[in-house]
Amino acid sequence: MIRVIIAEDQKLLRGTLTSLLSMEEDIEVVAEAENGLQAWDAIRQHEPDVCLLDIEIPSLTGLEVAEKLREEGCPSKIIIVTTFARPGFLQKAMDLKVDGYLLKDEPIDFLIHSIRKVMAGERVISTDLAAVLFLKEENPLSERETNVLRLSRSGLSTREIAKQLFLTDGTVRNYLSIAIQKMEVETRQQATEKAHERGWI
Structure with missing residues (x-):
């Protein structure tokens, strides 16, 4: 029996x-x-075979959960x-060596098949996502610029960002001015949105 945990913030989905x-005879959703x-918490409690993680869930993103699992040497497969x-x-996911990276609009049969494939030791990537790897843009932002934009996107003011990062x-x-130039946009908001769309923050 393949024991699965599902992390998804949309209740209906x-x-x-x-x-x-x-409904599958060989799959059990344990949490x-x-x-x-x-x-x-659920992964540490249930020790599932497969963790199915939405990439943009609140609190910790799917990628952040995956990173923590890799750091702790958790044997669970990650999709x-x-x-x-x-x-x-996608590049972050590949760097973390996740076992699967799927688009939500894939048919359910593709997901079920993917769960079985990763359990067999294979890596599964949606075809449309695999094509994106060849179009990869290098992130021009420094770590500090990335952090500043991330905090800006969360709604913090310049003063609040400075306080949190111990900067003036x-x-x-x-940092915001440099990031705006690198993003080739005109405003802080445009820079944060463009960086988010690229998956850099």
């Missing part, structure tokens, strides 16, 4: 996946989670599911 997977922290084919996210207001403004 999570319930549907659980129902459909549970559901609506955010990354719940997923982390990331996503709505968008963002090169930056002027230094934060400089």
Whole structure:
């Protein structure tokens, strides 16, 4: 029996996946989670064979959960599911050596087949996502610029970002200005959205 945990913040989709997977004779959904922290706790409690993680769940993202699992040497297979084919996210997933990376609009049969394939030691990537790997853009942002944009996107002011990163207001403004130039846009908001779309923050 393949024991699966599903981490997905959309209740309807999570319930549907659980129902459909549970119809398979060799698959059992042992827990559901609506955010990354719940997923982390559930994985440690149940020690599943496969972790099915939505990439943008709250608290901890699917990729952050995957990173923690890899750091701890967890033997569970990891399948990331996503709505968008963002090169930056895909590259992070590949760097973490996740076992599967699937688009949410794949047929349920493809997901079921993918679960069985990763259990057999194979890696599965949606065809449309595999093509994105060849279009990969290098992230031009430094680690500090990335952190500043990420905090800006979460709604923090320049002063709040400075306080959190132990920087001066002027230094934060400089990092934002450089990031805006690198993103080839005109505003902070445009820079954060473009970086997010690319999967860099």
